[in-house]
Amino acid sequence: MALLPRNSLKIVSGGQTGADRAALDFAIEHGIPHGGWCPKGRLAEDGPLSDQYNLEETPSAEYLQRTEFNIRDSDGTVIFTVSKSLAGGSLKTALFAQKLGKPCLHLSRDRRQPTARSALQRFLQDNQIRVLNVAGPRASEEPEVGAFVKRVLEEALIL
Numbered sequence: 001m002a003l004l005p006r007n008s009l010k011i012v013s014g015g016q017t018g019a020d021r022a023a024l025d026f027a028i029e030h031g032i033p034h035g036g037w038c039p040k041g042r043l044a045e046d047g048p049l050s051d052q053y054n055l056e057e058t059p060s061a062e063y064l065q066r067t068e069f070n071i072r073d074s075d076g077t078v079i080f081t082v083s084k085s086l087a088g089g090s091l092k093t094a095l096f097a098q099k100l101g102k103p104c105l106h107l108s109r110d111r112r113q114p115t116a117r118s119a120l121q122r123f124l125q126d127n128q129i130r131v132l133n134v135a136g137p138r139a140s141e142e143p144e145v146g147a148f149v150k151r152v153l154e155e156a157l158i159l
Contacts, residue, residue, distance in 0.1 A: 009124075009157070010131045012036030012074055014066045015049040019080045019136025022146035024053050026153045036133070037069040045138050064092060067135070071096050074133035076103035078120060080149045082142040084110045093135045103127040109148045117155040124156075 011027040013020035015038040027034035035054045040061040042049035049055065058065045067089065071077055077097050079090050086094055086106060097104035105123040107116045124132065134153075136145050 008130060009033075010035060011134055011153075012070050012131060013134045014038055014063070014070055015042070015053050015055050016044050016063075017046050017139035017146075018142060019134060019138075019145045019149050021139075022149035023134035023153065026150050028052070030158060032157070037066040037073070039063055039066050045140055063089065064096075067093055068096050068100075070133045070135070071100055071102050074102070074131040075129040076105070076123065076127045077133040077135055078105045078107060078123065080107050080109075080134065080136040080145055080152065082109045082137075082145050082148060084108050088137065088141065090135065090137055103129075107152060109144070116152045120152060120156040 010033040011023050012034065013023045013036050015021060015024065015036065024034050037058050038049055038055040040057045040059060042057060043061055058069055071093065077093060079086065079093055081090055094104055094106065103123065105119065107119060123129065134149065136149065139146060
């Protein structure tokens with residue numbers, strides 16, 4: 001049973017490989033609305049992002065602009081990582097969320113959180129999230145993050 005009716009939650013991300021793309025693929029596979037912002041030119045580390053992803057291009061090709069726009073236009077952000085600590089773009093995402101006064105949850109696979117599912121469900125409920133921004137490292141930085149994202153989203157939203 002889904003935590004929320006599928007039509008009441010939208011998943012957004014920036015479309016980068018890894019955590020972002022896993023969230024978008026999950027949404028498409030489960031008929032959950034998706035969207036978000038990507039850099040001008042639909043930039044991603046594996047080349048231009050496919051049109052199957054319903055993302056708008058930012059005015060700039062800078063990755064940080066799409067990060068800020070996705071946080072700004074969502075009700076809250078979940079950052080998935082394999083490692084325990086935030087670094088690089090994931091850390092910048094958390095700092096942007098704080099700056100914009102938006103709720104943010106970090107879920108790390110490395111912490112062996114058997115409660116990742118319940119933490120995400122609680123985050124969605126407590127913050128009345130209807131548009132969830134999903135962020136995290138790219139596949140070249142943490143190759144296993146995509147599988148972690150899909151597993152947690154599946155457990156929290158579908159099972």
